[in-house]
Every structure is written in C-alpha cells, then in structure tokens.
Amino acid sequence: MRIRATVAVVSGALALTGLALPTAQAADSGTPYTLDVSFSNFKIASSVKVGTSAVVSTKVTYTLTHGSDVDPTASDFFTDPFLYRGTFGADSTPELYGDDAATCTVTSATTATCTGTIDIHPADGDLSNANAGTWKGAAEAVDFNGQDPSSSSLDLSKVGYKDQGDLASLKVLRLAKLTANASPEPVRKGRTITVTGKLTRANWDTGTYSGYSAQYVKLQYRKAGTTTYTTVKTVKTSSTGALSTTVTASADGYYRYSFAGSPTTSSVSATGDYIDVQ
Numbered sequence: 519m520r521i522r523a524t525v526a527v528v529s530g531a532l533a534l535t536g537l538a539l540p541t542a543q544a545a546d547s548g549t550p551y552t553l554d555v556s557f558s559n560f561k562i563a564s565s566v567k568v569g570t571s572a573v574v575s576t577k578v579t580y581t582l583t584h585g586s587d588v589d590p591t592a593s594d595f596f597t598d599p600f601l602y603r604g605t606f607g608a609d610s611t612p613e614l615y616g617d618d619a620a621t622c623t624v625t626s627a628t629t630a631t632c633t634g635t636i637d638i639h640p641a642d643g644d645l646s647n648a649n650a651g652t653w654k655g656a657a658e659a660v661d662f663n664g665q666d667p668s669s670s671s672l673d674l675s676k677v678g679y680k681d682q683g684d685l686a687s688l689k690v691l692r693l694a695k696l697t698a699n700a701s702p703e704p705v706r707k708g709r710t711i712t713v714t715g716k717l718t719r720a721n722w723d724t725g726t727y728s729g730y731s732a733q734y735v736k737l738q739y740r741k742a743g744t745t746t747y748t749t750v751k752t753v754k755t756s757s758t759g760a761l762s763t764t765v766t767a768s769a770d771g772y773y774r775y776s777f778a779g780s781p782t783t784s785s786v787s788a789t790g791d792y793i794d795v796q
Contacts, residue, residue: 548675550660554585557657560599560685566638567784568645569693569720570727574638575616580657580685582622582630588661588678590622590630597622597659599634601690603649606656606683612649614638614690632657638690645690645722650782655686691779692720695727696735696788698761700773704794707767711793713737715761715775719783729759735777737763740790742770747790749776767795 559581568574578599582590589595596619604611620634638644658681665672698715705711717735718727733755738747753763753775761775772790779785 548673550674550677550679553659553661553678553680554588555597555659555680556583557581557682557685558583560655560657562599562636562655562686562688565689565691565784566636567691567693568638568640568722570722570725571641574640575635576638576688577633577635578616578620578655579631579633581625582632582657582659584628584630586628590632590659591624592661594662594664594667595659597632597634597657599632599636599655599657601636601653601688602656602683603651603653603690606654607681612645614644614653640720640722641725647692647721647723649722650690650692652687652781653690654684655688656681656683657685658682689781691784692722692782694719694730694777694779694784694786696775696777696786698774698788698791700791700793703792704796705767707769707795709767711765711767711773713761713763713765713773713775713791715788717755717759717761717775717777717786729755729757730783731755731757731759733759733777733780735761735775737765738774738776738787739765740772740774742772742792747772747774747776767793770795 557580562578563576566576598619601614602611616635617637620632622630622632624630661678663676695718700711700713717730719730721728734752736749737751739750740747753761772792774788774790776787
C-alpha cells in the first residue's frame with residue numbers, strides 16, 4: 519500500500535518505485551522476465567498491534583538466493599518484504615509494504631541477507647476492521663539491468679522481476695485498551711469494593727476506539743508489597759465494553775482487569791488501581 523521498489527504489470531500499466539507509466543507506453547514495452555532469485559528464512563514478529571494513528575513498523579529479515587547473473591548490491595536492483603491477506607497475487611488481495619526498499623548484505627556468491635520493514639499507517643487507511651487477523655509474509659525483487667527506471671523508453675523485456683509468497687505468517691491485531699477503577703477509597707475491611715472499567719479496541723474503519731462487547735476479562739488483585747497478580751473472578755463486558763463487579767475488601771492492594779486477547783485483538787492489562795483498606 520506504500521512505496522514498492524518493484525515492477526508489477528497490472529492491466530498493461532507499469533507501477534514501480536512510485537512511478538506509473540502510461541498504459542499504452544507500458545503495453546508497448548514488453549513483459550518482465552522471471553528473475554533468477556528466491557527467498558527463504560523470512561523472519562518477522564509473530565504479531566503486531568495497530569492503533570488508530572501511530573505508524574507501526576516491524577522489522578523483517580530474509581535470505582535472498584540468486585543466480586550468478588544477479589547483483590543484489592547494484593544500484594538498480596531492489597528488493598522488499600511485504601504482507602498480504604488472502605490469495606497471493608490476486609488483484610483484490612490487501613497488501614502492506616515498507617516505506618523504503620530493503621538493504622542487503624552479501625553472504626556468499628549466490629546469497630545475501632536482506633533487512634527491511636513493514637510500515638503500517640492506520641491513519642492513512644492501510645487497514646480496515648475486516649483485515650484484522652492472520653497475514654502472510656512475502657518478498658519481491660526487481661533488476662533493471664542498467665536501465666533508468668524513470669526513462670520513457672524503459673524496455674520491460676530487459677527487466678527481471680520475481681515475487682514469492684507464503685514465507686511466514688503473523689497476526690495484525692487491533693490494539694486494545696483497558697481501564698480499571700476500584701472504589702470507594704479508602705474502604706473499611708470487610709466492606710464491598712466495586713471495580714469498574716472498560717475494554718475498547720481500535721476501529722480502523724472510523725479511526726476511533728470502540729467498546730469490545732461480550733468478552734471475558736479477568737479481575738486480578740495484587741496485595742501491597744508483592745509483585746504478582748492473582749485472578750479473583752472473570753467478568754464479561756457489556757454491549758459497550760463496560761465492566762463492573764464487586765469484591766470484599768481484605769487488605770491494601772491493587773485491582774486491575776486483564777484481557778487475554780482474541781484472534782483479531784491484542785491482549786492488554788489495565789494499570790492497577792490502589793485501594794487503601796482500613
């Protein structure tokens with residue numbers, strides 16, 4: 519969805535490194551040949567959490583194996599990793615790219631280790647709610663073989679291109695937020711404490727955070743002077759993501775809600791709220 523340091527032929531039009539040539543010109547310039555490269559050892563985080571505004575970048579490394587006629591250090595050779603969700607190569611498949619091409623370090627006569635990033639811009643419409651979940655990793659490379667990519671006389675038949683999918687999988691998750699408030703405070707020992715809160719998650723369609731309904735959330739307690747939370751009970755969120763339950767005051771400590779996450783939404787724990795028990 520961003521800068522692609524590649525060649526892609528779609529309906530006779532050429533798109534490469536932010537450049538689009540007229541359809542007629544592209545149609546007359548031939549078809550890229552299959553570049554002698556392959557990709558392996560694709561390593562990326564298992565998941566990324568994306569909110570509504572901040573750009574989320576995740577590092578990718580992979581091995582590029584190439585033929586003897588390919589020079590991955592050439593100034594007119596480009597490669598980059600990307601993500602896709604759905605059928606690889608289909609026109610309607612959502613894709614996510616980095617803002618820049620990857621950089622490669624030669625490791626042998628036929629291999630190089632490449633490092634790039636996937637940069638997700640939720641505020642620019644890179645994602646919709648329907649895109650949350652498992653994506654696949656892919657990589658691509660293009661070799662212009664001494665030609666100027668911006669030239670109007672670019673001969674596509676002399677340009678090599680290769681892409682490869684299903685290299686890894688990761689989850690692109692809607693970022694969740696969770697609050698907790700215990701009251702009254704201070705409270706006498708043996709009296710009732712009410713713990714309220716709210717579970718929300720990024721709504722990529724609207725650019726806001728919306729309540730996450732019908733989700734099971736753990737109420738946890740940590741006694742003052744200790745470091746470990748223990749689960750007191752499980753509470754279900756309302757239609758608006760609201761939480762409310764009661765407990766009996768026993769000793770000074772902290773109450774929080776903790777959400778384990780879902781296939782589309784990140785896990786999150788609220789900041790513990792301190793209760794003074796007298």
